[in-house]
Amino acid sequence: EPTNTTESCVYLYENGVEAYLENRFADCVDFFEKALQKYRSYKKKLQGCRLKCKYDAELSEPLYPVDVDNLLFYEKAVKQTLCIMRCKKEYPEHFDNFNVNPETEKLFEEQKPYEYLHICYFQTGDPMKAASSAFTYLVSHPDDKVMQTNLKHYSSMKNVNMEEIENFEAEDYVYLYVHGANSYEHKDWRGVEENMEESLVAYLQAEEECRAQCEGPFDQGWYPDFIPSISNHFTFCLKCKQKCKTRLGSLNGEKHDDLLPSHYHYLQYAYFKLGHLRKACEAVASYLLFYPDDETMLSNMKYYSGLPKVQDTFFQPREEAIRYVQRQIYETRILKFINKEFRSKTIEQDTYEASERNFRVTLTEKQLRGAKRFVSDGLASEKECKTLIGLAKMFAKLGDGYEGERSPHTIMEKFEGITLSRALFLVYFRLLKPDYLDLYLKLTEDVKRRVQDYFKIKKKLYFSYTQLVCRSALPESPKNRHDFSHEIHADNCNILNSGVCEKSPPAYTWRDYSAILYLNSNFDGGEFIFASDKAATHVQSVIEPRCGRMIAFTSGSENLHGVKAVRSGSRCAIGIWFTHDEKYADEDRSIAYHVLDNDINFDMFSSVDISTLKRKTNT
Numbered sequence: 001e002p003t004n005t006t007e008s009c010v011y012l013y014e015n016g017v018e019a020y021l022e023n024r025f026a027d028c029v030d031f032f033e034k035a036l037q038k039y040r041s042y043k044k045k046l047q048g049c050r051l052k053c054k055y056d057a058e059l060s061e062p063l064y065p066v067d068v069d070n071l072l073f074y075e076k077a078v079k080q081t082l083c084i085m086r087c088k089k090e091y092p093e094h095f096d097n098f099n100v101n102p103e104t105e106k107l108f109e110e111q112k113p114y115e116y117l118h119i120c121y122f123q124t125g126d127p128m129k130a131a132s133s134a135f136t137y138l139v140s141h142p143d144d145k146v147m148q149t150n151l152k153h154y155s156s157m158k159n160v161n162m163e164e165i166e167n168f169e170a171e172d173y174v175y176l177y178v179h180g181a182n183s184y185e186h187k188d189w190r191g192v193e194e195n196m197e198e199s200l201v202a203y204l205q206a207e208e209e210c211r212a213q214c215e216g217p218f219d220q221g222w223y224p225d226f227i228p229s230i231s232n233h234f235t236f237c238l239k240c241k242q243k244c245k246t247r248l249g250s251l252n253g254e255k256h257d258d259l260l261p262s263h264y265h266y267l268q269y270a271y272f273k274l275g276h277l278r279k280a281c282e283a284v285a286s287y288l289l290f291y292p293d294d295e296t297m298l299s300n301m302k303y304y305s306g307l308p309k310v311q312d313t314f315f316q317p318r319e320e321a322i323r324y325v326q327r328q329i330y331e332t333r334i335l336k337f338i339n340k341e342f343r344s345k346t347i348e349q350d351t352y353e354a355s356e357r358n359f360r361v362t363l364t365e366k367q368l369r370g371a372k373r374f375v376s377d378g379l380a381s382e383k384e385c386k387t388l389i390g391l392a393k394m395f396a397k398l399g400d401g402y403e404g405e406r407s408p409h410t411i412m413e414k415f416e417g418i419t420l421s422r423a424l425f426l427v428y429f430r431l432l433k434p435d436y437l438d439l440y441l442k443l444t445e446d447v448k449r450r451v452q453d454y455f456k457i458k459k460k461l462y463f464s465y466t467q468l469v470c471r472s473a474l475p476e477s478p479k480n481r482h483d484f485s486h487e488i489h490a491d492n493c494n495i496l497n498s499g500v501c502e503k504s505p506p507a508y509t510w511r512d513y514s515a516i517l518y519l520n521s522n523f524d525g526g527e528f529i530f531a532s533d534k535a536a537t538h539v540q541s542v543i544e545p546r547c548g549r550m551i552a553f554t555s556g557s558e559n560l561h562g563v564k565a566v567r568s569g570s571r572c573a574i575g576i577w578f579t580h581d582e583k584y585a586d587e588d589r590s591i592a593y594h595v596l597d598n599d600i601n602f603d604m605f606s607s608v609d610i611s612t613l614k615r616k617t618n619t
């Protein structure tokens with residue numbers, strides 16, 4: 001079994017998913033609760049080490065009394081590194097062989113476990129916890145329609161008390177702040193003082209932790225010089241840190257973009273009512289650091305200044321507010337500078353070409369729990385994905401000659417798309433700008449290169465079939481489906497009831513490798529799964545599609561796979577199948593290159609009946 005926590009978090013998570021799929025709901029609850037608990041404690045330790053070490057390095061005696069050439073900065077970095085290494089050693093259960101896996105972090109940071117957990121709680125007869133899980137999920141995904149419906153459903157049950165619903169992932173300051181605001185409503189000024197002062201400390205602590213979490217590893221994608229490497233990593237962290245404010249500004253889903261300064265607003269009034277004028281003035285000055293032109297606060301200031309006991313020197317902003325605002329302003333300026341100055345084409349080009357050369361596997365065979373398969377990211381930019389989705393949508397609307405509007409796999413979804421051959425056909429007849437075909441070719445060539453690299457394929461490999469497909473939930477289909485968008489299958493054989501996979505027609509027996517390049521993630525459901533049998537009683541791995549991600553595998557029975565129901569939205573991906581058999585090579589691809597090069601030779605077309613371009617479809 002895995003020895004480190006991130007892995008065992010995934011391990012527990014996967015077991016939870018598996019228990020859920022097999023209707024073992026008590027196990028599901030158990031696994032997910034443990035997974036969440038493990039992840040939380042790992043995260044606290046990690047943040048704790050980073051914060052403690054920063055603090056220690058700050059306090060340590062410099063090796064030389066004068067700072068020359070920013071050497072003090074590097075001295076501290078070195079000391080901090082040593083400290084972090086030692087700190088992690090103290091928690092071998094968390095950091096042994098520790099290797100941060102951003103995929104895992106994402107699962108937990110996006111509260112994925114609650115998507116399963118609420119159902120498992122419900123099934124084990126705990127609708128209160130089911131409701132709280134649904135609520136917890138909604139706090140970070142406030143617009144999730146499916147979860148909103150679930151919560152509504154739970155809240156209508158007679159043994160569910162909405163007053164007692166909890167956000168399982170709430171930070172300490174959330175309840176302190178809510179209590180403080182309630183005290184204010186009840187004119188309990190001491191209550192405001194106590195809760196808001198405590199909430200302020202807890203909030204700043206939570207923000208420091210959030211920022212510390214941003215100081216993780218960063219895959220540069222190529223090998224830059226020393227200084228560019230530092231500034232790249234710094235920028236990456238800084239962008240992440242800037243998101244902490246927004247994230248923490250959500251009070252159980254309610255967005256506050258002024259959460260931190262509003263503490264000072266409450267406090268100035270409470271202190272005034274309690275007769276602590278100096279403290280009231282300090283709170284006013286602190287608030288004005290954030291919003292210097294705020295009229296209410298400026299008129300408060302005027303009013304307080306007029307009081308006989310108040311002196312001008314009282315309006316001194318608080319220490320923590322000064323530090324916070326100065327840092328905020330500085331960071332914003334740096335980011336603005338970066339965004340403005342690094343726009344130039346040459347830099348983008350460099351970065352792009354450099355990352356081109358670097359082949360990065362996101363998930364390995366071990367992580368996917370099966371042989372001859374891998375997942376890789378970064379194969380397409382957001383813009384490229386949008387362009388191709390646009391292409392699919394454009395021609396689906398015109399009615400693209402597909403056989404049947406609906407999906408061949410489930411009546412709950414519409415299945416539409418465009419093959420490479422069809423894109424070629426459209427370009428040839430001037431119905432489509434060549435840029436689309438160019439992009440289609442380029443991205444699929446990249447996929448092929450990665451497949452060849454990963455599987456170390458020496459024999460000649462041909463494209464056999466390429467198809468961009470969007471699977472869309474039909475508006476009338478239920479939102480809580482748990483069927484498949486694409487049943488578990490193998491790509492080059494037919495699974496018989498006996499479990500044997502027969503390599504005969506109608507299977508596409510010549511297919512040797514399969515790859516799918518995903519174009520989006522803004523839909524519900526649609527996860528790709530590897531399973532060990534046709535009924536998916538044993539799921540080996542679940543992969544979430546997203547723009548630029550590819551999954552590749554050998555096409556045989558060793559790689560049974562399927563797609564879970566697309567519950568809402570539209571899921572677009574390019575499926576690509578490769579063969580070693582020249583007979584099944586896709587001739588349209590080489591024609592496509594000629595069409596794009598503008599040296600179209602009509603002899604070439606004579607060997608291909610153009611009308612077949614339209615009919616050749618894959619179901």
Ligand SMILES: O=C(O)CCC(=O)C(=O)O
Pocket residue numbers: 486491516528561562563573575
């Ligand atoms: O779209 C996917 O993720 C997989 C589709 C698939 O397995 C197929 O078309 O054979």
Ligand SMILES: [Fe+2]
Pocket residue numbers: 489490491514561
């Ligand atoms: Fe498939």
